[in-house]
Amino acid sequence: MSPDQIRSLTSREIITNMNSNLREVVSKFFNDGFNTLTEREKKVMHHLFERLHISRNINREFDEKLTFGQRLADRVAAFGGSWTFILIFCFILLAWVTLNSLILLHRGGVFDPYPYILLNLVLSMIAALQAPVIMMSQNRQAAKDRLDAAHDYEVNLKAELEIMLLHEKLDSLREQQWRELLELQQEQIRLLMRLLSQRDSSGGDVTDNPNKG
Numbered sequence: 527m528s529p530d531q532i533r534s535l536t537s538r539e540i541i542t543n544m545n546s547n548l549r550e551v552v553s554k555f556f557n558d559g560f561n562t563l564t565e566r567e568k569k570v571m572h573h574l575f576e577r578l579h580i581s582r583n584i585n586r587e588f589d590e591k592l593t594f595g596q597r598l599a600d601r602v603a604a605f606g607g608s609w610t611f612i613l614i615f616c617f618i619l620l621a622w623v624t625l626n627s628l629i630l631l632h633r634g635g636v637f638d639p640y641p642y643i644l645l646n647l648v649l650s651m652i653a654a655l656q657a658p659v660i661m662m663s664q665n666r667q668a669a670k671d672r673l674d675a676a677h678d679y680e681v682n683l684k685a686e687l688e689i690m691l692l693h694e695k696l697d698s699l700r701e702q703q704w705r706e707l708l709e710l711q712q713e714q715i716r717l718l719m720r721l722l723s724q725r726d727s728s729g730g731d732v733t734d735n736p737n738k739g
Contacts, residue, residue, distance in 0.1 A: 566676060566679070566680060567683065569680065570680050570683050570684050570687070573684060574684055574687055580681060580684050581677075581681050582677070584670075584677050585670075588670050592666075596666060599659050599662045599663050599666075600663050600666070602656070602659050602663075603659055603660045603662075603664075604663075606656055606659075606660060619645070622638070622642070623642065623645075626638045626639060626640070627640065
């Protein structure tokens with residue numbers, strides 16, 4: 527295709543050619559065909575054909591959909607897995623044991639004597655409540671990680687397809703340049719042959735413009 531022909535193409539024809547190249551890239555990347563793609567892969571294809579960006583802030587979107595209970599569970603789980611909670615809990619246990627074993631024992635007012643059955647009950651209740659809260663937070667974090675992985679797959683897939691499309695365009699431009707060079711070379715050979723034929727027919731050097739006559 528010559529430069530004049532390229533300039534004569536309308537914008538619709540250019541878009542059609544680009545979409546055709548995209549379909550060729552998709553057919554090369556997905557051997558089973560477009561109909562076998564998943565919904566996520568079709569979404570990537572749509573963004574690729576429409577020239578739309580696909581990257582977005584997954585963390586902000588995920589946090590905006592959290593309810594009050596889910597936010598509270600995350601904060602409780604974060605606090606329960608911190609050194610602050612461990613130190614406070616150790617201080618409470620030490621104070622409980624000291625109060626019931628040393629101070630109140632001499633006064634006869636022990637409310638939880640050894641082996642601290644009431645303390646075991648409190649600890650069991652805290653563990654029973656804390657475990658499901660931590661599991662809810664972990665399940666939500668796992669769902670968030672799956673969204674991040676899926677989003678990374680979409681971005682990587684789109685980037686890979688665009689790189690392949692770029693290679694296709696470069697190869698097409700290279701082939702076009704080679705064709706133009708061959709056409710130019712053929713034109714030069716044709717002019718040289720014409721000059722030689724005119725020189726032979728005139729019996730001398732040809733100084734006139736070869737385009738004349």
